[in-house]
Amino acid sequence: MTVMLAIRNLTRRFPARRSLADLLRGRPRQAVHAVEQVSLDVHRGETLGIVGESGCGKSTLARCLVRLHTPDAGSLAFEGADVLALEGPARRAYNRRVQMVFQDPYSSLNPRLTVGETLAEALHVHAIVPKADIPARVRALLDLVHLPHDAAARRPHEFSGGQRQRIGIARALAVEPHLIIADEPVSALDVSVQAAIVNLFMELQDRLGLTLVFITHDLRLVRHMTHRVAVMYLGRIVEVGPTAALFAAPRHPYTQALIRAVPQVKPGRRTTEAAVIGELPSPLEPPPGCAFHPRCPLADATCRRDIPVLEGRGGAWDVACHQA
Amino acid sequence: MSLLDVVDLRVTFSTPRGPVHAVDGVSFCVASGEVLGIVGESGSGKSVTLRAIPKLLHANAAVTGTVRWRGADLHTMPAEDLRRVRGGQIATVFQEPMSALNPVLPIGLQIDEVLTAHTTLDTAARRRRAVELLGLVGIASPTTRLDQFPHEFSGGMRQRAMIAIALAAAPALLLADEPTTALDVTIQDQILKLLLRLVADLGMSLVLVTHDLGVIAETCDRVAVMYAGRLCETGSVHNVFLRPQHAYTHALLRSMPGEGAARAMLVPIPGQPPRIDRPTAGCAFAPRCSFVEDLCTTTRPPLIDVAPQHRSACYAAARLPVRAA
Incomplete structure (x- = not known):
């Protein structure tokens, strides 16, 4: 298994707005700790x-990976090359190979361009095919995402949510990427339509040998379609491992609670016992030590003091917990 | 029946x-x-x-x-x-508590409105009942929370407050x-x-x-x-x-x-x-x-x-x- 994208100690903070009162009292500006010290490998060909x-920072992480956000610290290596140092043509080449699919297909497509123009623009900017071949390539892309050829002449508002997401995927595929970062790509869709888009991702991956980073809050989807899964809590990865094994026996108390909290589509599991107590703490003031300790049934003095390190527990499985 | x-x-x-x-x-x-x-x-x-x-x-x-x-x-x-x-x-709880709650009234007052309309309790009893209701829906330090406004609550806590309001008249x-x-x-x-x-x-x-x-x-x-x-x-x-x-x-x-x-x-x-x-x-x-x-x-x-x-x-x-x- 070769590493395609190596993320090391990636950190991104956003300065919070300071109130006048805070300013007058000379309080320091606070920062939202969106992504803190995230290290993760993306392997070639995996989901x-x-x-x-x-x-928890999952969308910020996604945006850092395609350089829509610039990380404050840490490094990002794509096939060995330092992504954060790329400039000009080299950076454009990186953006060609790493594409993003967004959550909301309504706001991520230009409403004034026809679908054909949107796809042709991507093909033209990155000089993927000679100008004369663009119409044929547009049709091939529409075939790939199972849209009719006459879609090219229509504008985004003429399509349903599911079809719009297909257009978004076709746009990402236009530049022949190796890695697709999909940020909640089916969350805005109805259940009956979701399944078709999930199938499309799996089919494209098998046909084109794509690598896919799939960001979502839907654990049922993750369990179904990913090979490995990373669980984030308040900007940090708390557990990462092979999907089937991790869902069968999660080790971090947060992962355990999260999996228990997801309602199963099977009747007869009714209880009145909540999976975990308490609320998500503010990312402006993350708790000291392990960020999950205020909600954790196993927390002790160490958890309240020291931030646990994400470390290997065998079988390509890492956990950041003092107790697990 | x-x-x-x-x-x-x-x-x-x-x-x-x-x-x-x-x-x-x-x-x-x-x-x-x-x-x-x-x-x-x-x-x-x-x-x-x-x-x-x-x-x-x-x-x-x-x-x-x-x-x-x-x-x-x-x-x-x-x-x-x-x-x-x-x-x-019959009481109703809506999806988006931030738009269902009145943003300019403290939570306590919004519970009190329901109690005034549907019960015969006096002011002191209504206050006691409001504290009791917030406790019932799992809001910590209910006495302090009563005087706070919806924007001071997290999403989950707002929905709990909505439920407390709905439950006020039993x-x-x-x-x-x-x-x-x-x-x-x-x-x-x-x-x-x-x-x-x-x-x-x-x-x-x-x-x-x-x-x-x-x-x-x-x-x-x-x-x-x-x-x-x-x-x-x-x-x-x-x-x-x-x-x-x-x-x-x-x-x-x-x-x-x-x-x-x-x-x-x-x-x-x-x-x-x-x-x-x-x-x-x-x-x-x-x-x-x-x-x-x-x-x-x-x-x-x-x-x-x-x-x-x-x-x-x-x-x-x-x-x-x-x-x-």
């Missing part, structure tokens, strides 16, 4: 799931 | 582009202490059905049919009586419209478990509207499946999930991840969700259905008993494959 609840 | 009886409910919105039949002949009942789930995709009419019960729809909605509450028709009773039922005996029926859809999964789990505990402890009935089959499976006694403003199927959660008798329910359950082996292709429902502004003659699901026959496209299937306590509106009910347990 890597990144899961977590809102504010 | 059932607490709530909805018979042939129809809701039509008049819009600039013509009438939209959002709810099209829906009948169901809710027994005392029961948890009924209404499930459907966007545009299925599930939320409109829920809001039509206590007459919470806008003026452009024309509602017909009867909604009987303990035998009395809510839609024909005098406004004065309806006001006593609404908030007093209603017999709680209507919850996607109460956990805006929340994270661990918080959703806490809120659903809270609702179940309240149902058990207070002997309340609950109607829960959701798009999530998992939420239905783990929370409800009975389920009503809606599609294009119509009721497809009603029955116990156990029967509907294990032996669905409507082709739509069957297809919906089959499309869920986790049914087959890991990375096996899912079984999507072909086509697009229906447009309710263009009603169909036969079964609304017919264009997407893999069990469709001629009759389905011409004649609307009636909702009939297919087994004890299990009703379905599907000509293919007997032909549906049995799902593996």
Whole structure:
């Protein structure tokens, strides 16, 4: 298994707005700790799931990977090359090979361009095919995502949510990427439509040998379609391992709670016992030590003091927990 | 005897582009202490059905049919009586607590409004009751929290506060419209478990509207499946999930991840969700259905008993494959 993208100690913080009162009292500016010291490998050909609840930093991480955000610290190596140092043509080449599919297919497509123009623009900017071949390539892309050829002449508003997401995927595929980062690509869709888009991702991956980073809050999807999964909590990865094994026997208390909290589509599991108590802490002031300790049934003095390190537990399985 | 009886409910919105039949002949009942789930995709009419019960729809909605509450028709009773039922005996919790709560009033005052309207308690007793209610829904340091405003609460805490307001007058029926859809999964789990505990402890009935089959499976006694403003199927959660008798329910359950082996292709429902502004003659699901026959496209299937306590509106009910347990 070769490493395609190596993420090391990636950190991204966003300065919070300071109130006038804070300014007058000379309080320091606070920062949202969106992504903290994340290290993760993306292997060639795999589907890597990144899961977590809102504010855990999964979308910020995704945007750092395609350089929509510049990380404050850490490194990013794509096939050995330092991504953060890339400039000009080299950076464009990286963006060609690493493409993003966004959550909301309504706002990520230009409403004034026809689908054909959107796809042709990507083909033209990255000079993927000679100008004369663009119409044929547009049709081939529409075939790939199972849209009719007449879609090329229509504008995004004429399509349903599921079809729009197919257009978003076709746009990402236009530049022949090796790695696709998909940020909640099916969350805005109805259940009956979701399945078709999930199938499309799996089919394209098998046909084109793509590597896929699939970011979602939906654990059922992650369990179904990913090879490995990384669980994030408050900006950090708390556990990463092979999907089937991790879901069968999660080791981090947060992963355990998260999996228990997902309602199963099977009747007869009714209890009144919640999987985990408490709320997500503010990323402005993450708790000292392990960020999960205020909600964790196993927490002790060490957890309240020291940030646990993500370390190997055998079988390509890493856990960041003092107790597990 | 059932607490709530909805018979042939129809809701039509008049819009600039013509009438939209959002709810099209829906009948169901809710027994005392029961948890009924209404499930459907966007545009299925599930939320409109829920809001039509206590007459919470806008003026452009024309509602017909009867909604009987303990035998009395809510839609024909005098406004004065309806006001006593609404908030007093039937309370509602909405999806987005930030837009349902009044942002300029402290939470305590919003609870107090309900207590003033529906109880005879004096000021001090109302304050004690408000503290008690916040404690009941799991809000820590309730005395301090009473004087805070909605923006000082987190999403989960706001939904707890909404539930506290709804419970203030000790209603017999709680209507919850996607109460956990805006929340994270661990918080959703806490809120659903809270609702179940309240149902058990207070002997309340609950109607829960959701798009999530998992939420239905783990929370409800009975389920009503809606599609294009119509009721497809009603029955116990156990029967509907294990032996669905409507082709739509069957297809919906089959499309869920986790049914087959890991990375096996899912079984999507072909086509697009229906447009309710263009009603169909036969079964609304017919264009997407893999069990469709001629009759389905011409004649609307009636909702009939297919087994004890299990009703379905599907000509293919007997032909549906049995799902593996």
